[in-house]
Amino acid sequence: MxxxxxxxxxxxxxxxxxxxxxxxxxxxxxxxxxxxxxxxxxxxxxxxxxxxxxxxxxxxxxxxxxxxxxxxxxxxxxxxxxxxxxxxxxxxxxxxxxxxxxxxxxxxxxxxxxxxxxxxxxxxxxxxxxxxxxxxxxxxxGPATHPFAPLLDEDVRAFALDVGLADAALRTGRRxxxxxxxxxxxxxxxxxxxxxxxxxxxxxxxxxxxxxxxxxxxxxxxxxxxxxxxxxxxxxxxxPRAGYPGGRDYRDFHTFDHPSGLKPARVTGRRVPPERKRPYDPARAAAAVARDAADFVRVVHDRLAGLRARxxxxxxxxxxxxxxxxxxxxxxxxxxxxxxxxxxxxxxxxxxxxxxxxxxxxxxxxxxxxxxxxxxGKDWRVWDVEEFTGVNGTTQKLLREACGPGSARDPLRDALAGQALLALSSDWAFMASKHSAAQYARDRARLHAGRVAELAGLVAAGRVRAGHRRIAAWPDAEPVFGHLDARTFPSSACLPVENDTALINRASRAAEGRSRRHGPGG
Missing domain, CATH: 3.20.110.10 (Glycoside hydrolase 38, N terminal domain)
Structure with missing residues (x-):
């Protein structure tokens, strides 16, 4: 027992x-x-x-x-x-x-x-x-930049995961x-x-x-x-519809004292407008914490007792x-x-x-x-939207063609791979689909995908110094993952970038157009 x-x-x-x-x-x-x-x-x-x-x-x-x-x-x-x-x-x-x-x-x-x-x-x-x-x-x-893995090609999925697990090993001493x-x-x-x-x-x-x-x-x-x-x-x-944080005695997340930016109100009621919400009371909130913690413990106990019986x-x-x-x-x-x-x-x-x-x-x-x-819907609908999947498909293609085995590390290809991982983050599609800072998410996805295309074009043209100058102009030029090595991309038959010149040139011209409009940040 x-x-x-x-x-x-x-x-x-x-x-x-x-x-x-x-x-x-x-x-x-x-x-x-x-x-x-x-x-x-x-x-x-x-x-x-x-x-x-x-x-x-x-x-x-x-x-x-x-x-x-x-x-x-x-x-x-x-x-x-x-x-x-x-x-x-x-x-x-x-x-x-x-x-x-x-x-x-x-x-x-x-x-x-x-x-x-x-x-x-x-x-x-x-x-x-x-x-x-x-x-x-x-x-x-987890994978490096939290991509929605089911919509990634298998080799890109493996690369993102390996970069993420290696990063954890470096930071915490364990993979x-x-x-x-x-x-x-x-x-x-x-x-x-x-x-x-x-x-x-x-x-x-x-x-x-x-x-x-x-x-x-x-x-x-x-x-x-x-x-x-x-x-x-x-x-x-x-x-999606309920839970303890919506209780009337907890601090209201959405109501602000605008001069200070502090949150002065309690929830009060789900349909109570901000101007009618009651002042936050720490003692009432503490009582709600004790009540809801006890309720949760009871729910867990009863759930486990039922599972054990079944x-x-x-x-x-x-x-x-x-x-x-x-x-x-x-x-x-x-x-x-x-x-x-x-x-x-x-x-x-x-x-x-x-x-x-x-x-x-x-x-x-x-x-x-x-x-x-x-x-x-517990399915892929939030992330499987054409606005992002098309660009992500091109980004994966450029990543695959630019990366793979080599004799020495190439900072341009490393930077390209890092930007590709940032472009493939699941957050951008989620934020756009949920109308939460949607334009910011779209701009970020386009920014990183455009950088991938631009670097791919410069690498294909052999313009190494131009590539380094371009990276140096980014406000976030320091790589997110300094250990990322494009040579570790899991492709035993990596194709050279030049094999898809037309695609790269189109993407690069688009990126250059954005650069002229928006300046060095991309």
Whole structure:
């Protein structure tokens, strides 16, 4: 007999697209600094404190390579420090008009500055490595820039994954065995590529397992295990329609005090207009945290008890969320997370990482997964849109033809490969499809694809010095992944760039036209 009803795996997926040097407000570095200040700082602090109490295997923490690169980037570290100082000044400026709010924000900003200055000055990687080495978390990896893998050619998919896993190994000292499949995207056969890359388990959405998420499941004969999000548990916290953060006593994300940029109101009610929302009350919010944490623990316990009765053995629930929910979107999220992690063991629920659950034997029979994602309709519709797939197809073709085995590293081809990976990020199609900063997303996708085309044309023409001058003119000339080596592109029969001269020339002329209109930034 076991002394617990079952196991909960909390999976936190940390991801933002590449934002450094690409705008500040309303979309750009501000987005990064808000998420960093309100989510990454307090969540890591929470995990460090619980780890210091001897708690282990608390969370399966995914940090995408493109986000990890920014959390280690000296430019971004300086930018966050400035932003935190600005937050403190904004709190002070609000004191004459909103004294209670200003005092609360002063405490929060001061704590964030203390955490940054004492723990984060050298970036995120030392902290993540320490948490993983101490057994507090399992770190998940993933493809370099979070592309929607089902829509990538197989060789491009393998290249993106290898670059991402190698980046994690450099930053944290370990090549991840588990990944968060970007957007939980899956196409039949992808498990073979994962197995070849050394990936042993990945997160998919619950419907991909037809809702049968009580155990990890081998995908076909590959040996790669799929962990499915338990939507009965996950959606209790946050779903497309409801969840705890919408409770009336929590801080309202969308209502601002415009002179200070602070958020002075509580949700009050879903249909209450901003001007009629009630002032935020930290005591009411704390009571809501306690109430909703207790409710979640009850839901998890009952779910696991039901699974155990049905399966005749202890089972698993995977609750998976974006890390940015905890603090950035939901101000009280970190406090709720701490309350839940403290309460679950006392309720007879074993808290575990995915790797620990595998070691405990929580694995069921093999399954064949359908094409799937965690997006609208649980299919590919959010990303499979002609506006992006056509450009991405050309970008993949140019990448394939420019990269492959060579005698020495070529900085131009390395830069081309890096820009191709940025162009293929799943974020651009998602943002456009969801009408969230859609024009910014379109501009970013076109910018990086245009750079790929331009560099391909310069390489084909042998204009090496012109290529270096062009890269030097970019505001983000420093590569996101300095280890990226275009020679490692997985093509045993790589074609020279000149084999598709017409395509390259057309793309290059288009890029040059954009350059004349928009200047050195592309």
């Amino acid at each position: 076991t002394d617990h009803v079952g196991t909960l795996c909390l999976v936190l997926h940390s991801h933002l697209p590449h934002l450094a040097h690409h705008g500040r407000w309303p979309v750009g570095e501000e987005w990064l600094y808000q998420a960093w200040a309100h989510s990454y700082l307090p969540v890591v602090d929470l995990l460090e404190r619980l780890g210091g109490e001897g708690r282990r295997q608390l969370v399966t923490l995914g940090v995408t390579p493109v986000l990890a690169a920014q959390l280690d980037d000296p430019h971004c570290l300086r930018g966050l420090h400035d932003w935190l100082g600005g937050w403190l000044l904004r709190a002070h400026s609000a004191a004459p008009r909103l004294p209670d709010l200003a005092a609360d924000e002063h405490r929060r900003a001061s704590r964030a500055l203390e955490l940054f200055e004492t723990r984060w000055r050298h970036g995120a990687s030392p902290l993540l490595r320490e948490l993983a080495d101490g057994g507090v978390v399992e770190l998940l990896g 991840p065995r588990g990944i968060w499949a970007p957007e939980c995207g899956y196409a039949p056969g992808m498990e073979a590529g994962y197995a070849a890359a050394g990936v042993g388990h990945l997160v998919v959405d619950g419907p991909a397992l037809h809702g049968d998420t009580g155990l990890l499941r081998p995908v076909g004969a590959s040996g790669v295990l799929a962990a499915g999000r338990d939507l009965d548990v996950t959606y209790r916290v946050w779903s 399966l005749g053995r202890p089972a698993l629930a995977v609750a998976a969320f974006d890390t940015e929910l905890f603090g950035h979107w939901w101000s009280e999220g970190p406090a709720w997370l701490e309350a839940v992690l403290r309460a679950l063991p006392g309720a007879g629920v074993r808290v575990s990482t995915l790797a620990d659950a595998i070691a405990a034997g929580l694995v069921g029979p093999a399954v064949e997964l359908p094409p799937s994602s965690w997006g609208s």
